[in-house]
């Protein structure tokens with residue numbers, strides 16, 4: 001293989017929320033991907049920003065060293081460094097971004113700041129086969145729900161986004177109401193597999209006639225009203241009374257409502273844009289029903305679905321290293337004064 005700037009060795013650092021992660025991309029392949037999940041937030045029922053920043057600070061050196069050692073790469077062999085710029089928690093982002101800049105400065109190598117959502121979007125290219133351009137990407141995470149028309153690398157048109165809660169946020173809030181802990185998406189997924197998805201008719205919300213936007217706060221509220229109506233208690237106390245089959249049915253019915261909406265919107269986006277390939281990424285893309293249903297429904301229409309393995313669905317350094325390598329290859333490096341940004345939209349081109 002010829003040595004191009006795209007296959008230089010890139011260190012990717014991700015600290016936007018509660019995962020401290022670092023990965024090495026060597027000749028376009030992931031050579032290591034270390035993810036340290038901060039378990040401390042579970043006892044607070046959500047991510048506590050100040051605690052996240054402190055944990056990132058405590059962990060960052062160790063995580064980066066493990067990633068280097070795991071890949072058998074020395075710091076001196078690095079060709080570039082990428083770190084997440086946003087969106088995310090500013091204090092958390094600041095840790096990885098500053099660390100990445102300082103290391104790149106010290107080594108005299110290119111540094112590039114990466115949009116976390118672009119990380120999720122391009123994570124499908126960490127797998128083989130990967131989608132062909134143009135394609136549609138459904139990015140579903142704890143903080144975001146986006147549908148993007150990806151015409152070419154870094155040529156995106158935003159087709160739809162959530163008007164209120166993100167899909168993962170709805171999973172987490174419902175899990176909290178049911179007393180299932182935080183984060184609750186994976187727990188609901190597991191319990192749902194034992195339940196009847198048609199037991200309770202939670203609403204499917206499709207806001208707007210012409211848009212491909214999402215709204216998940218209505219589904220979340222109907223779960224709350226359902227629990228009250230059924231005498232299953234107020235948030236937090238519900239689990240004690242909704243147990244066994246009843247609890248599994250609530251999880252399955254809620255999950256089915258969210259998945260129905262996500263799948264319908266993704267298929268409609270593919271229809272409107274005329275693409276054949278759909279990428280599914282972000283933490284919620286780990287959901288087993290979502291993966292299965294989107295594959296089945298897309299297959300019926302002759303469309304292909306690409307989803308990364310679970311390790312690349314959650315927040316991870318590999319996706320940041322990958323986008324970093326794409327950016328560095330295109331000369332899209334960042335100055336050392338680039339700031340962390342709590343809000344950062346996916347780069348959009350005019351359609």
Ligand code: KG4
Nearest residue numbers: 141142143168185186189283284287314315
């Ligand atoms: O992408 P991610 O790791 O972090 C953000 O950027 O937000 O996504 C985390 C979200 C959480 O809301 C979590 O509950 C959800 O992904 N999640 C799931 C599953 N695994 C993780 N949601 C539904 N089903 C799952 N199996």
Ligand code: ZN
Nearest residue numbers: 141283314315
């Ligand atoms: Zn994420």
